Amino acid sequence: MLEFFISSASRRKVLVYLLNNQAKEYHLRELSRNIGEPASIIKRELDRLEQIGFLLSWAEGNQRRFKVNPRYFLLNELKAFLDKATGFSTPPRVLQRFTLKEAMEKRKTWKKRSKAIAEEYGKDLKRQRPRHPAEKRLLERLA
DSSP: OHHHHOOOHHHHHHHHHHHHTTTOEEEHHHHHHHHTSOHHHHHHHHHHHHHTTSEEEEEETTEEEEEEOTTOTTHHHHHHHHHHHHOOSSOOOOOOOOOHHHHHHHHHHHHHHHHHHHHHHOTTOOOSSOOOHHHHHHHHHHO
16 A cells, blocks of 8 residues: 555665664665665665655764654654554455446435535536546546
8 A cells, every 4th residue: 555655666665664663773785685675776765865854864984874863743644654554464445335326326416416515605616626537538428
């Protein structure tokens, strides 16, 4: 599920690893070995995460050390999101399924409700966002 929100596989791996091991500090090669990605890719992701303040970095000898910034303003939200996204051992259950006929009936009731809202608030209401062309074609076929 996490791949839908974070498209870069290497960024997902880095975030998951760092959020699960927040208290430790790492150098580039150590992270590369632990994550299983080339050091150049890890370095690019670490630089991006450092730019937004998620990581702290400093020089120690001839190495650059990295650590998760414990004062990063979205740290708790990212950790909670990660826990939820990776916590599903089985996919979530579908609570309600509709046949096409039932969905069309629901659509009719939604259409009636939309008309009632338009009458209540005025006919000059416009959609907040334009319809996607595929959505338009689907609605034309169904109508």
